[in-house]
Amino acid sequence: MKRVVLVMLDGLRRDFVDAARTPRLAEFAGRAEWFTNYRTAFPSATRVVTATLVTGCHPARHTLQGNSMALLENGVLVPHDVGRPDFLPHKRSVTGYTLAVPTLAERLAPHGGVIVYNNVSPGAAYMHDPDGYGHVYHRAGSFAPGHVALDPLNVALDAAGDGAMTQQFIADVFGARQPVLSVLWLGEPDHIQHNAPLGSPEHLAVLDEADRNAGLVIDAVDRRRAGGDDILLIVGSDHGHETVSGVVDIESEMIAAGIKASADSNDMIAVSSGNASLIYLHPDAESQRDRLADFLASQPWAGQVIDAANLATVGQAPHNRLAFAVSLKADALENEFGVPGRSLAAKPRWDKPDRLGCGQHGGLARFEQSPTLMMEGPGFAPGATREEPAHVTDLAPSIMRYLGIVAAGMDGSFLQRALRPSP
Numbered sequence: 001m002k003r004v005v006l007v008m009l010d011g012l013r014r015d016f017v018d019a020a021r022t023p024r025l026a027e028f029a030g031r032a033e034w035f036t037n038y039r040t041a042f043p044s045a046t047r048v049v050t051a052t053l054v055t056g057c058h059p060a061r062h063t064l065q066g067n068s069m070a071l072l073e074n075g076v077l078v079p080h081d082v083g084r085p086d087f088l089p090h091k092r093s094v095t096g097y098t099l100a101v102p103t104l105a106e107r108l109a110p111h112g113g114v115i116v117y118n119n120v121s122p123g124a125a126y127m128h129d130p131d132g133y134g135h136v137y138h139r140a141g142s143f144a145p146g147h148v149a150l151d152p153l154n155v156a157l158d159a160a161g162d163g164a165m166t167q168q169f170i171a172d173v174f175g176a177r178q179p180v181l182s183v184l185w186l187g188e189p190d191h192i193q194h195n196a197p198l199g200s201p202e203h204l205a206v207l208d209e210a211d212r213n214a215g216l217v218i219d220a221v222d223r224r225r226a227g228g229d230d231i232l233l234i235v236g237s238d239h240g241h242e243t244v245s246g247v248v249d250i251e252s253e254m255i256a257a258g259i260k261a262s263a264d265s266n267d268m269i270a271v272s273s274g275n276a277s278l279i280y281l282h283p284d285a286e287s288q289r290d291r292l293a294d295f296l297a298s299q300p301w302a303g304q305v306i307d308a309a310n311l312a313t314v315g316q317a318p319h320n321r322l323a324f325a326v327s328l329k330a331d332a333l334e335n336e337f338g339v340p341g342r343s344l345a346a347k348p349r350w351d352k353p354d355r356l357g358c359g360q361h362g363g364l365a366r367f368e369q370s371p372t373l374m375m376e377g378p379g380f381a382p383g384a385t386r387e388e389p390a391h392v393t394d395l396a397p398s399i400m401r402y403l404g405i406v407a408a409g410m411d412g413s414f415l416q417r418a419l420r421p422s423p
């Protein structure tokens with residue numbers, strides 16, 4: 001039986017994969033196909049990227065707009081933290097659906113099913129399968145098909161927790177159960193990168209453990225292949241990171257400029273996805289749209305400002321009265337450990353503020369948009385480098401292509417090529 005194994009190291013920048021810092025991943029890059037121009041969703045934040053990966057569609061189609069987003073509820077713009085476990089049921093009650101297009105869990109349920117082990121936020125974990133077609137294992141609660149509750153994963157969000165989860169994953173998906181798609185989503189190195197400078201000794205120590213956890217899965221796949229299994233192995237990440245060079249409270253700036261009425265006014269709201277912000281405009285404040293555009297265009301903290309007419313260029317749409325998307329100002333300067341790429345971050349509404357000098361992501365800057373992708377299996381040239389653009393929306397079509405299942409209605413395209421047989 002054909003099977004797919006997907007291993008994601010949350011937040012792993014492509015330029016951190018090398019023989020010194022990630023020896024197992026570097027070794028795998030040498031035998032898989034390595035993608036040098038792989039980009040991710042916007043905002044480049046885990047919950048959005050997860051929805052984009054599992055649907056093969058941009059946020060404009062699946063409707064999960066950011067790590068935070070607003071919904072228009074009874075005429076009121078209500079900001080939401082998408083990471084909360086109750087967000088998706090709430091979104092379903094407001095909009096009529098969780099994600100607007102089917103997930104891999106739904107598409108593959110009749111073909112052998114999907115099992116996900118995930119150690120990031122509950123909102124991101126449940127984004128894999130919001131309507132309960134497969135198995136999702138998470139420390140906040142695990143679920144079987146039909147949303148039947150199972151014991152939560154007993155792991156912490158750190159490298160040791162990732163290690164324990166990796167062991168369980170291998171015993172489960174290569175043991176009695178043989179799902180057609182197995183997903184292991186490690187919380188590291190993203191977690192440490194938010195809490196220590198990129199390239200610091202603390203970061204590199206955790207990165208080494210993440211590398212070893214990925215190596216355990218690569219070894220397990222090799223053993224199964226030696227036993228005759230036909231496996232497509234994908235190892236990658238959802239986004240990269242930039243060093244936080246400053247934190248901007250966008251709503252306060254809007255109020256100070258006289259654009260937004262007050263902190264709790266409902267005329268317009270800005271919600272953070274790390275280095276990006278989504279700005280929603282209430283229908284009654286439509287007359288303020290041009291002023292808001294002028295304000296955003298003149299701010300020193302605004303990198304790219306995308307207005308409603310151009311949201312499609314970044315995979316977004318003006319759902320829920322989304323009026324502007326902003327990628328905050330970034331530069332290529334190095335941090336104290338010689339790691340290039342810095343960005344301003346948008347102050348979050350609920351989480352603790354970003355730590356200056358540590359990592360963050362969410363925007364369109366170079367390194368947050370340079371995640372890792374390696375693919376090994378039919379249609380991918382061993383040891384080759386693929387320089388043509390690839391996008392996270394291409395993963396689901398590639399998985400379906402490998403399994404020989406029609407994947408209608410996805411935005412992305414499969415990445416396999418007809419390879420000449422070796423002589």
Ligand SMILES: [Zn+2]
Binds near residue numbers: 011046191194361
């Ligand atoms: Zn993160």
